[in-house]
Amino acid sequence: MSYSQLQQEIAYSISKDNFDQWLNCIPELNKLTTTPQDPYYHGEGNVWIHTQMVLRALIAQDEFAKSGPEEQFILFMTALLHDIAKPETTIIDEISGRISQPRHSKKGEISSRILLWRLGVPFELREKICRIIRVHQVPFYALSDNIRNKSPEWLIHCLSWELPIWMLCMQAKADVQGRICADKNRILDEVELFKQLAFEEKCLYQPRQFIDDYTRIQYFRGANVWPDDVLYPQKGANVILMSGLPASGKNSWVNKYKPTLPVASYDDARNQFKLKYGQNEGLVIQAVLAKVKQYLRDKQPFIWNATHLSQDMRQKALNLLYAYHAEVEIVYLEQSEKTLYQRNSSRNSSLPNKRIKQMFSKWEVPLPTEAHKVTYLINRN
Incomplete structure (x- = not known):
């Protein structure tokens, strides 16, 4: 149908x-x-x-x-x-x-x-x-x-x-x-x-207006501020947080549109340590988090490339980024189920299609309230 x-x-x-x-x-x-x-x-x-x-x-x-x-x-x-x-x-x-x-x-x-x-x-x-x-x-x-x-x-x-x-x-x-x-x-x-x-509250038919995006995100995260107040930002790194199911095109988007930015990637860490998907994930996570924290300390713009599929997983990442006063854009990519399986089968990956299907149960699309900007790229080549 x-x-x-x-x-x-x-x-x-x-x-x-x-x-x-x-x-x-x-x-x-x-x-x-x-x-x-x-x-x-x-x-x-x-x-x-x-x-x-x-x-x-x-x-x-x-x-x-x-x-x-x-x-x-x-x-x-x-x-x-x-x-x-x-x-x-x-x-x-x-x-x-x-x-x-x-x-x-x-x-x-x-x-x-x-x-x-x-x-x-x-x-x-x-x-x-x-x-x-x-x-x-x-x-x-x-x-x-x-x-x-x-x-x-x-x-x-x-x-x-x-x-x-x-x-x-x-x-x-x-x-x-x-x-x-x-x-x-x-x-x-x-x-x-x-x-x-x-x-x-003037938001029955439209979003509540805020003085700026920084104030909006701080308000949604619990800051003691009103939407019409000016909350002056503390400057941190500009971060792009990738999100989407495996094989949705995250790597291709990064290579095409942000080729010069440093990238923190779990796949890259696995390749570095010659690990298959699911092997020694603790080591992989530690390596990526160490790189992320270094970029944040240096206020270096970078991309955090991972599925970030569930809201809980994204919040853990966002909590870290916002603790360093980062300005965050979430870039979410999505493809059809058929395209995901075809792409995943044709690439050099240790992640089987059945594992992707199992991930559907945690699939929560990023909300506009999660970051300063959320970009949705649907069925892009």
């Missing part, structure tokens, strides 16, 4: 008020039909029943009818896939019988990314879908819970740089309306208050 076919299926679903064909279009959804939910939060039944109710609640919203075709695609696919990871995360307590699905939002983000990537959904649309899925429950409790010891305003400012908050609010509202639970009205009030706060 292609992106255009998905659009046709959406139009058909809406016109017929019937979503059963999606079980054939996206076979992964069939597991939702047998995945239970806790009756306290979901008295309607299994995950597929809930998903269909959410879709109907979404389509009934006035904002949906007023949205353009691409916006409707994002909203519909978000509602369709928002609980796709519940089957793999379901836990039933042996004593109480209570059902939980911990971290299904984050796992759903990655599962949806892989699925939509394979279906050829355009990158920008795909990432909006995945980012909303990752935080689709946040409006339920953002104003009442202390998330990461940050204020609701900080959270909304941050989210406004990652996704369209108005779409997140539409998904959250439909998610609540598409269920049977005792505190539905309370949760709907929370979602509406979240939306109103985003409107008051």
Whole structure:
């Protein structure tokens, strides 16, 4: 199935008020039909029943009818896939019988990314879908819970740089309306208050404005500064942090566009020590970190070339860079699955294709909030 076919299926679903064909279009959804939910939060039944109710609640919203075709695609696919990871995360307590699905939002983000990537959904649309899925429950409790010891305003400012908050609010509202639970009205009030706060902060429909990128990054990293304040930077190295699956073209990009910059690379370190992928990784990491720290101390512009695939791994690298006051640009590259395997098979590498496939489970595309600049290069030769 292609992106255009998905659009046709959406139009058909809406016109017929019937979503059963999606079980054939996206076979992964069939597991939702047998995945239970806790009756306290979901008295309607299994995950597929809930998903269909959410879709109907979404389509009934006035904002949906007023949205353009691409916006409707994002909203519909978000509602369709928002609980796709519940089957793999379901836990039933042996004593109480209570059902939980911990971290299904984050796992759903990655599962949806892989699925939509394979279906050829355009990158920008795909990432909006995945980012909303990752935080689709946040409006339920953002104003009442202390998330990461940050204020609701900080959270909304941050989210406004990652996704369209108005779409997140539409998904959250439909998610609540598409269920049977005792505190539905309370949760709907929370979602509406979240939306109103985003409107008051001038970031319901656009990112929160900052005085400059340095202040923005320091604010998102927890500095005691307000977006409109001027925070004068401490000068460090200019660093390009590469990111992307193996064989996505990182080395080629560096050689073509930044051939004179020094490079810290795990592959180069393996070649230096004559090691295959996975052999003595501790030695490889130590060698690369030593080179990175030397560049940072010297305030030498350089490239850190690695997959930096998961947000946790990138944060470790970014924490080091920002500790030395570096100015960071993340350059993210992406190719189709077929291209990745073909490129990897044709190059001199000890990394098998099956290992690349295993890495998909950690695939988190860099967010605009992670660096001073994030560049996305999709399907570039």
